[in-house]
Amino acid sequence: GEDVEQSLFLSVREGDSSVINCTYTDSSSTYLYWYKQEPGAGLQLLTYIFSNMDMKQDQRLTVLLNKKDKHLSLRIADTQTGDSAIYFCAETRHFNKFYFGSGTKLNVKP
Amino acid sequence: GAVVSQHPSRVICKSGTSVKIECRSLDFQATTMFWYRQFPKKSLMLMATSNEGSKATYEQGVEKDKFLINHASLTLSTLTVTSAHPEDSSFYICSARDFSGSEEDTQYFGPGTRLTVL
Numbered sequence: 001g002e003d004v005e006q007s008l009f010l011s012v013r014e015g016d017s018s019v020i021n022c023t024y025t026d027s028s029s030t031y032l033y034w035y036k037q038e039p040g041a042g043l044q045l046l047t048y049i050f051s052n053m054d055m056k057q058d059q060r061l062t063v064l065l066n067k068k069d070k071h072l073s074l075r076i077a078d079t080q081t082g083d084s085a086i087y088f089c090a091e092t093r094h095f096n097k098f099y100f101g102s103g104t105k106l107n108v109k110p
Numbered sequence: 111g112a113v114v115s116q117h118p119s120r121v122i123c124k125s126g127t128s129v130k131i132e133c134r135s136l137d138f139q140a141t142t143m144f145w146y147r148q149f150p151k152k153s154l155m156l157m158a159t160s161n162e163g164s165k166a167t168y169e170q171g172v173e174k175d176k177f178l179i180n181h182a183s184l185t186l187s188t189l190t191v192t193s194a195h196p197e198d199s200s201f202y203i204c205s206a207r208d209f210s211g212s213e214e215d216t217q218y219f220g221p222g223t224r225l226t227v228l
Binding site for chain 2: 041
């Protein structure tokens with residue numbers, strides 16, 4: 001399958017910004033997603049970006065896509081303790097299979 | 111957003127028994143549903159694609175006779191783990207595609223089912 005990679009851990013202080021990074025290898029990806037998973041729960045769609053965009057903002061979330069470098073990032077402004085979770089990036093190519101990264105565990109310290 | 115439910119949320123069974131997990135799309139019709147398996151501290155691994163009214167498509171390395179998938183209606187897909195063994199213990203998550211005509215192809219995920227095989 002396609003490779004989607006993320007760093008495993010990120011720790012920030014409450015109120016700071018968090019930036020979670022993701023790289024992928026498939027240049028023909030059409031959509032890229034960010035999902036949030038809280039302990040023992042399923043995946044919650046946070047936001048997505050179409051491959052012909054380079055930025056998308058949705059309230060505290062900003063997604064940046066560098067298609068040339070195949071790099072995707074999720075910035076969470078004013079990070080709160082409730083943002084502590086695992087964040088997965090995912091890409092899809094043929095509107096069929098989703099390929100997920102390994103997840104980044106975000107720890108927000110009060 | 112669309113809602114996908116799974117039942118049960120947790121199940122503990124003895125080795126050798128079979129366990130059925132249900133995945134339902136509650137407010138939309140899903141011609142395609144997906145079954146994933148998530149190992150501790152790992153990513154989701156796609157097991158199979160479930161298509162309503164036809165046979166499921168399994169990913170390489172997934173035993174179709176062990177993980178039986180039935181997609182009998184547009185709102186329900188079931189995954190049956192047959193003759194379960196301790197190594198089948200995992201978190202199973204389903205997702206469903208909503209073909210409502212929106213611009214993005216989005217999968218909505220269920221809350222997951224924690225299977226423990228003793």
